[in-house]
Amino acid sequence: MAINYDNFIVKPGESTQCAQCVVRKLALFQGVKLENLEWTQAIRQEQFILKPKRRLFEEGEPPRYAYTLFSGWVAQYQTSPDGGRMIHQFALPGDFIGFQAKSGHPIDYSAQALTEITVCAFPVKELNKVLKELPELSNRLIDMHSHTIKLCRQHMLSVGRKSAKQRLAYLFLELFHRVKAIGDLMPGTEEDSIAFPLSQEDLADALGLTSVHVSRTLRELTDEGLVSVRHRRLTILNEPALTDLAQFDKAIVIQDHPLL
Amino acid sequence: MAINYDNFIVKPGESTQCAQCVVRKLALFQGVKLENLEWTQAIRQEQFILKPKRRLFEEGEPPRYAYTLFSGWVAQYQTSPDGGRMIHQFALPGDFIGFQAKSGHPIDYSAQALTEITVCAFPVKELNKVLKELPELSNRLIDMHSHTIKLCRQHMLSVGRKSAKQRLAYLFLELFHRVKAIGDLMPGTEEDSIAFPLSQEDLADALGLTSVHVSRTLRELTDEGLVSVRHRRLTILNEPALTDLAQFDKAIVIQDHPLL
DNA sequence: AATATAGCTTGATATAAATCAAGTACAACC
DNA sequence: GGTTGTACTTGATTTATATCAAGCTATATT
Numbered sequence: 001m002a003i004n005y006d007n008f009i010v011k012p013g014e015s016t017q018c019a020q021c022v023v024r025k026l027a028l029f030q031g032v033k034l035e036n037l038e039w040t041q042a043i044r045q046e047q048f049i050l051k052p053k054r055r056l057f058e059e060g061e062p063p064r065y066a067y068t069l070f071s072g073w074v075a076q077y078q079t080s081p082d083g084g085r086m087i088h089q090f091a092l093p094g095d096f097i098g099f100q101a102k103s104g105h106p107i108d109y110s111a112q113a114l115t116e117i118t119v120c121a122f123p124v125k126e127l128n129k130v131l132k133e134l135p136e137l138s139n140r141l142i143d144m145h146s147h148t149i150k151l152c153r154q155h156m157l158s159v160g161r162k163s164a165k166q167r168l169a170y171l172f173l174e175l176f177h178r179v180k181a182i183g184d185l186m187p188g189t190e191e192d193s194i195a196f197p198l199s200q201e202d203l204a205d206a207l208g209l210t211s212v213h214v215s216r217t218l219r220e221l222t223d224e225g226l227v228s229v230r231h232r233r234l235t236i237l238n239e240p241a242l243t244d245l246a247q248f249d250k251a252i253v254i255q256d257h258p259l260l
Numbered sequence: 261m262a263i264n265y266d267n268f269i270v271k272p273g274e275s276t277q278c279a280q281c282v283v284r285k286l287a288l289f290q291g292v293k294l295e296n297l298e299w300t301q302a303i304r305q306e307q308f309i310l311k312p313k314r315r316l317f318e319e320g321e322p323p324r325y326a327y328t329l330f331s332g333w334v335a336q337y338q339t340s341p342d343g344g345r346m347i348h349q350f351a352l353p354g355d356f357i358g359f360q361a362k363s364g365h366p367i368d369y370s371a372q373a374l375t376e377i378t379v380c381a382f383p384v385k386e387l388n389k390v391l392k393e394l395p396e397l398s399n400r401l402i403d404m405h406s407h408t409i410k411l412c413r414q415h416m417l418s419v420g421r422k423s424a425k426q427r428l429a430y431l432f433l434e435l436f437h438r439v440k441a442i443g444d445l446m447p448g449t450e451e452d453s454i455a456f457p458l459s460q461e462d463l464a465d466a467l468g469l470t471s472v473h474v475s476r477t478l479r480e481l482t483d484e485g486l487v488s489v490r491h492r493r494l495t496i497l498n499e500p501a502l503t504d505l506a507q508f509d510k511a512i513v514i515q516d517h518p519l520l
Numbered sequence: 521a522a523t524a525t526a527g528c529t530t531g532a533t534a535t536a537a538a539t540c541a542a543g544t545a546c547a548a549c550c
Numbered sequence: 551g552g553t554t555g556t557a558c559t560t561g562a563t564t565t566a567t568a569t570c571a572a573g574c575t576a577t578a579t580t
Contacts, residue, residue, distance in 0.1 A: 108410060160468030164537070196348050210539080216559085523578100524578085527576100539567080541562085547554105
């Protein structure tokens, strides 16, 4: 159950200065004054690179680090004893992963890299200390939590009350717009398409469906000319129709994104 | 769409002193030092009473107040345009309702009283100011958010990956234990039973099912002697079997409850 | 006491999604 | 260049849950 830290690769020196970090504007330390960034820098471990499918942490572990995702895609999920996997949230660069207030208790979910990822690791012990010292950090974390909860609610509405087709449409739009909102950090982002590393099984596990059913449903969406998912790329072909089908509200998903 | 404030009834003077408040140990202001409670008291509006089925706020409104639930049960839900209702969370005394970080945007969910409720109302404008002034408050809010997210994840796992029977069992156990954890504040709490105001339709809307199917499924649970729901009372008759069926983990639900 | 109403039950039927089972395309590896 | 394995597709069938419809309690209302 213990994490094998051989999975981690220390990243060579460049772009490890918090003060110059291009992701910081999206991340937890956005609000920290420059002169306080020494704190951040001091408690931060090196940046780590993780290969696709590798786990950042696993449910049941006591949390040792929290992470700012620097690049790549992460799936956060829970598993039930009978094997089902439920992805409750995908993380994108800038997102803060693995933090829970009571660090004494084991964490209740897992996080897995979907692409090669880079993360900045912060020991939770230090982090909790800094949270007490720098109030602007706490308020920043509140903003981010507030946004997380909002996404969580929307996702739950999807899973609980929408058809397979609607769920799929909703997820495509959510991810498309989240990626576009931070477009300059995501390689391969175009006007109406994005790089898209999710397998149909990932989609199924995020939507409470089976991969077989996702395949069929995706085919319908494709045949109707609404989207295209090929070669790890998602293209939105008819956004109005898709938005209407999914009952998607762009404002809710990105209105209070940290960046904006 | 605007709230009709005639719905609210100002509660007569007793028990409105924050310093003596029996709910405070569970609520946002738990961590506030006694000498700082004047802030709390100052920004707090009167306590309000709301009748069952009345709404505290509705999705689409700009949030004007956030509330500490003082007594009673509240359902927090979203509706999709085609009429479906999804209850994402039930609130109990001590819970903090209706807060979102960016107060400039409309709120994306509604809150409705399931019983007669009493709330303490805090204007979000003032609240944001106090959050900046009193760091202990921010950290407290982080704890509460962290717990909310945890419950949300668990609920999502239920809705996305469990059978109707398991979902129902899980929800019964979650609510049973949450109520018991604050038992002294909940009238009618016994060793193995609690007052339980939810209708089968409420259950259905929380679980992503129809009320017809809840009726049938509940019957199965009853026939198997696992629970009994009668006269607005929930009795857990066979907790081990129920826990096993639901794959319920009591620790996750209440381990980092504010009280503990 | 009579009546209305909301919540629950139960049966018959329909449907969305799961499951089981083969087969295909395609990238990764030797 | 062939082989292996993973992801995806497609068809046939089953199952869980939804839908439609009618009747049944309780509780509240007059």
